[in-house]
């Protein structure tokens with residue numbers, strides 16, 4: 166099949182839709198965040214690309230702390246809202262019930278089934294965004310969202326983001342097992358490697 170050049174504004178497909186929490190001068194602030202990934206195994210670290218003009222950026226650089234919260238599909242509208250307005254003009258602190266773990270600068274959202282609090286460990290300045298790397302110092306869920314003690318995506322029911330069509334998606338069916346489904350191919354192609 167012939168490949169089509171779709172231009173350089175290409176995106177990771179799909180992305181988790183999350184809510185970034187931070188602490189402005191006098192209040193909690195939240196923004197929608199799609200450009201997020203785990204970046205280190207031990208210690209556990211997250212990396213995210215935040216535009217340098219956002220209120221969240223200034224808050225995180227100042228306090229050195231932030232939270233990442235995973236909303237459910239029932240929270241699509243409020244998640245989108247915190248991605249439409251800036252904390253520079255609007256107080257977004259009253260939208261959620263908040264809780265705190267170890268960090269004062271990392272307000273977390275009670276309504277979200279999964280929340281992580283992070284300490285900023287590195288900032289990489291890029292032309293428009295900064296890649297902010299944070300160490301996860303705490304992660305919180307509820308028994309009803311776990312299976313065998315770990316977050317269960319079916320119970321959490323998060324939603325995904327695609328760009329540039331800017332759509333939200335729910336999660337589909339399990340189609341395989343990671344670090345497992347390739348084993349037969351590995352054995353066939355590399356019979357000498359254990």
Ligand SMILES: Cc1cc2nc3c(=O)[nH]c(=O)nc-3n(C[C@H](O)[C@H](O)[C@H](O)COP(=O)(O)O)c2cc1C
Pocket residue numbers: 182194195196197198199200201214215216218219220221222244245247248249250251252253294326
């Ligand atoms: C679904 C969605 C995902 C977003 N992801 C990001 C992102 O990863 N990085 C970013 O800098 N802005 C992102 N934004 C834009 C910010 O959420 C938005 O500009 C927000 O109003 C900034 O708020 P603040 O100024 O209070 O920090 C996203 C917006 C939406 C709707």
